[in-house]
Amino acid sequence: METKGIGRRTTATAKELPVIQDKKSCDFNGYDADTLMKETAKLRKLITKRGTLEILIPLCCTTNPVRYIKFRNTMKGFSSKTLAIRLKELESNGILERRAYNEIPPRVEYHLTDKGQELVESVVNLLQWMRRWSANLKFDTRF
Numbered sequence: 001m002e003t004k005g006i007g008r009r010t011t012a013t014a015k016e017l018p019v020i021q022d023k024k025s026c027d028f029n030g031y032d033a034d035t036l037m038k039e040t041a042k043l044r045k046l047i048t049k050r051g052t053l054e055i056l057i058p059l060c061c062t063t064n065p066v067r068y069i070k071f072r073n074t075m076k077g078f079s080s081k082t083l084a085i086r087l088k089e090l091e092s093n094g095i096l097e098r099r100a101y102n103e104i105p106p107r108v109e110y111h112l113t114d115k116g117q118e119l120v121e122s123v124v125n126l127l128q129w130m131r132r133w134s135a136n137l138k139f140d141t142r143f
Contacts, residue, residue, distance in 0.1 A: 046093065051078050051086040053123065056095075056112075060120035065099065065109035095119055 054075050059066055090096040095116035101107040
């Protein structure tokens with residue numbers, strides 16, 4: 001699967017979602033509903049943790065690395081511990097790359113990997129969808 005990113009072009013080998021040939025057993029245009037639900041759960045665990053989107057969005061707006069201190073200054077209401085945990089999770093999942101410089105004071109920068117760039121582009125598409133349709137969306141505020 002060939003993808004285009006902002007200023008990048010990568011070739012990714014992605015595992016395709018299985019398509020069921022027996023259309024009578026599924027109403028999702030041939031996709032297996034159980035598999036889609038499992039994949040949705042994995043996606044939700046990755047991007048809905050507190051702070052994850054707040055880290056990714058500033059990175060999608062620049063090709064320059066973002067310093068740790070910039071995240072700290074822009075992410076009001078997030079503890080240093082939460083920020084550090086999210087950055088480590090995104091790094092361990094191959095979405096961010098961390099660079100530490102042997103300087104005083106210490107300097108740490110983060111940038112998106114190609115995998116992270118694709119994720120951010122998908123999030124931007126979802127945000128565009130939300131902006132287009134937000135007037136028609138209804139939310140239950142009890143939750």
